[in-house]
Amino acid sequence: MIRQALRRNPWSFLGPAATQFLAAALVAAALGIMASIDRSPLDPAARRAVTDSGLPDMAVVFLMLAIYLSIIIVGVTMNATIAQQARDIALVRAIGATPGRVRRAIAAQAACVAVPATLAGVPSGAFGARAWLESLVSHGIAPPAVTFHAHGGALPIALAITVGTSLIGALVAAVRPSRVRPAVALAETAAPRRRVGVVRTVVGLLLICGGIGLSAAIAGRSAAIADQAGLFVMLAMCVGAGCLGPALLAVAAPAARLLGDAGRLAADNIGVRAKALSGALVPLTLAVAFAAVKVVSYTTRVHVTGDPGSAADRWLEYSGTAVYAVFAAVAALNTLVTLMLSRRRDLAVTQLAGGTRGRTLAVIFCEALVVTGTALAVAAVVATTTLLPLLHTALGTWTPWLPPSWLLAGVLGTAALVLAGTVLPAALALRRPPIEVVA
Amino acid sequence: MEPVLELTRVTRRFPRGVVALRDVSLAVPGGQFVAVMGATGSGKSTLLHCAAGLDRPSAGTVRLAGRDITRMREGPLTRLRRDRLGFVFQSYNLLSELSVRQNVALPGRLGGPRPRRIEDVLETVGLGGLGRRPVGELSGGQRQRVAIARALVTGPAVIFADEPTGALDPATGGQILGLLRASVDRDGVTVVMVTHDPAAAAWSDRLILLRDGALAADDATPDAATIADRLRGVSAAVAA
Numbered sequence: 225m226i227r228q229a230l231r232r233n234p235w236s237f238l239g240p241a242a243t244q245f246l247a248a249a250l251v252a253a254a255l256g257i258m259a260s261i262d263r264s265p266l267d268p269a270a271r272r273a274v275t276d277s278g279l280p281d282m283a284v285v286f287l288m289l290a291i292y293l294s295i296i297i298v299g300v301t302m303n304a305t306i307a308q309q310a311r312d313i314a315l316v317r318a319i320g321a322t323p324g325r326v327r328r329a330i331a332a333q334a335a336c337v338a339v340p341a342t343l344a345g346v347p348s349g350a351f352g353a354r355a356w357l358e359s360l361v362s363h364g365i366a367p368p369a370v371t372f373h374a375h376g377g378a379l380p381i382a383l384a385i386t387v388g389t390s391l392i393g394a395l396v397a398a399v400r401p402s403r404v405r406p407a408v409a410l411a412e413t414a415a416p417r418r419r420v421g422v423v424r425t426v427v428g429l430l431l432i433c434g435g436i437g438l439s440a441a442i443a444g445r446s447a448a449i450a451d452q453a454g455l456f457v458m459l460a461m462c463v464g465a466g467c468l469g470p471a472l473l474a475v476a477a478p479a480a481r482l483l484g485d486a487g488r489l490a491a492d493n494i495g496v497r498a499k500a501l502s503g504a505l506v507p508l509t510l511a512v513a514f515a516a517v518k519v520v521s522y523t524t525r526v527h528v529t530g531d532p533g534s535a536a537d538r539w540l541e542y543s544g545t546a547v548y549a550v551f552a553a554v555a556a557l558n559t560l561v562t563l564m565l566s567r568r569r570d571l572a573v574t575q576l577a578g579g580t581r582g583r584t585l586a587v588i589f590c591e592a593l594v595v596t597g598t599a600l601a602v603a604a605v606v607a608t609t610t611l612l613p614l615l616h617t618a619l620g621t622w623t624p625w626l627p628p629s630w631l632l633a634g635v636l637g638t639a640a641l642v643l644a645g646t647v648l649p650a651a652l653a654l655r656r657p658p659i660e661v662v663a
Numbered sequence: 664m665e666p667v668l669e670l671t672r673v674t675r676r677f678p679r680g681v682v683a684l685r686d687v688s689l690a691v692p693g694g695q696f697v698a699v700m701g702a703t704g705s706g707k708s709t710l711l712h713c714a715a716g717l718d719r720p721s722a723g724t725v726r727l728a729g730r731d732i733t734r735m736r737e738g739p740l741t742r743l744r745r746d747r748l749g750f751v752f753q754s755y756n757l758l759s760e761l762s763v764r765q766n767v768a769l770p771g772r773l774g775g776p777r778p779r780r781i782e783d784v785l786e787t788v789g790l791g792g793l794g795r796r797p798v799g800e801l802s803g804g805q806r807q808r809v810a811i812a813r814a815l816v817t818g819p820a821v822i823f824a825d826e827p828t829g830a831l832d833p834a835t836g837g838q839i840l841g842l843l844r845a846s847v848d849r850d851g852v853t854v855v856m857v858t859h860d861p862a863a864a865a866w867s868d869r870l871i872l873l874r875d876g877a878l879a880a881d882d883a884t885p886d887a888a889t890i891a892d893r894l895r896g897v898s899a900a901v902a903a
Contacts, residue, residue: 657718659717
């Protein structure tokens with residue numbers, strides 16, 4: 225069954241494999257940077273200078289972020305992929321596979337994808353870290369004596385993170401279809417439960433409230449404390465938003481009705497697919513919120529103090545943020561493409577019911593607008609909650625500032641990403657004659 | 664009166680030399696219920712697909728609702744299908760996650776005509792009061808009723824049905840065929856139905872038999888027993 229699933233949907237595992245590869249690379253790179261700073265032969269004065277520059281602290285934050293992000297994003301993409309197999313799971317259960325057997329097969333499947341992706345990711349991350357350290361030296365941020373040293377534990381740590389998280393993500397998706405009676409599972413693949421889980425909503429609300437509470441608490445403390453706790457505010461808010469994702473999308477969906485007939489159909493589609501789409505909402509929100517916090521804290525600082533800071537510092541901050549934002553964006557793209565490919569039959573049915581290529585794509589376009597709008601709105605709330613205490617403690621202002629052209633670029637960039645993950649694969653899928661697809 | 668559907672010397676060759684249709688000519692006037700029968704692989708579905716503009720013939724012409732669709736571009740052809748044709752398939756081909764009402768509203772939301780109220784059409788096919796149910800929760804017979812409602816809601820000239828009762832028990836299948844028959848008698852819709860079931864074909868006005876991609880017979884529909892005999896005749900000829 226494992227082999228059959230892998231052979232049947234080889235492309236569907238491309239998404240998790242890509243995020244696992246990036247996660248392994250990111251973790252290996254962060255570990256390598258820490259090891260290199262520790263082990264480079266520096267004289268005491270240079271060592272003190274490096275410590276004072278905050279580089280070791282940054283490496284720790286970099287590593288923690290890499291681990292947190294990997295856990296969230298690898299889990300979400302793996303979960304989305306296995307959720308697409310619910311029908312296959314129900315079928316093998318119907319022909320006599322026990323729930324335990326199904327879960328073991330799913331776990332083996334997740335491991336089969338995670339191990340090679342990680343094995344490829346770790347050396348790539350080491351290369352990246354080496355290049356990054358060299359650029360630190362050439363920018364004069366680190367002394368020339370800092371050279372790359374690989375971290376001995378990179379491979380086992382990366383494997384533990386990617387395999388462990390993939391297993392959790394996969395098994396969570398497999399629990400329901402493997403546990404309920406096969407007939408119920410089969411029926412649910414045809415008409416998924418629409419009710420948004422109570423536990424999920426409560427956990428989401430708690431995390432959001434916790435994030436806002438923490439944000440309010442650190443706003444009155446020192447800049448250093450606010451800086452350290454800011455990360456946790458953001459992660460709590462992002463995971464909370466992920467839990468509330470289906471509810472948020474269901475609330476946002478009716479907005480598409482303003483866009484005419486295609487929008488009405490799009491709203492119906494989002495309404496029934498909110499749960500699956502929220503798998504893309506989490507990484508999308510993470511990417512936008514991460515980038516927004518970094519960029520806005522810089523632009524506000526420049527706006528308030530008039531001091532653009534050193535080019536080297538700016539480069540250090542932006543390169544790190546770009547890595548995370550790209551990682552999360554790739555994950556969002558993966559989930560969106562996986563979802564769209566699973567809808568090929570529905571697209572063909574829409575065409576058979578009289579949808580021209582243009583009209584069918586217009587529906588997908590409206591859906592993409594709703595997802596983009598929701599992601600931007602949620603990311604704005606997350607970023608604002610994270611930023612306000614940082615800005616207040618460091619700069620004494622409550623008003624973030626971002627040049628309008630940057631804001632526009634961010635909005636357009638997010639929209640382009642979502643369109644690339646939805647309209648593009650849909651356009652490719654619509655090239656096949658619909659009668660061939662449904663046959 | 665000009666026929667609603669007219670095939671002139673239609674041939675369809677597939678890659679690797681398979682000829683699914685050979686030189687088939689056929690004219691169907693408005694308000695007729697036509698059954699197309701033949702052994703598996705005799706070209707029934709290909710005939711339906713070519714006639715409905717879902718596939719293009721390799722040679723010959725197809726005229727549908729007064730227009731030559733043989734060389735029509737995909738966009739105008741899809742709009743013609745949306746506005747003038749309805750489809751009913753063995754596998755229903757509904758959006759199973761959406762509700763009954765949302766499925767029937769689909770052609771309208773894709774820009775098609777809306778001559779009839781959705782509630783009225785649901786009432787006609789016996790689904791009154793089920794509009795808000797997700798299609799995935801319905802029985803096979805109910806799903807096929809949704810498909811017929813979706814086909815009827817645009818007020819089509821022709822409904823193409825591909826084994827519409829193939830997945831249903833005889834009693835449920837009979838109800839579905841009764842709905843198709845009623846739309847012919849009441850609304851003057853033309854129905855072209857592919858089937859392998861003599862009992863289903865017996866509901867039609869005219870029976871077309873295909874053998875090896877060519878027209879083997881084209882007569883007024885006899886009773887079910889005679890249909891079964893004739894079907895055995897064309898199937899045996901292929902096997903021999």
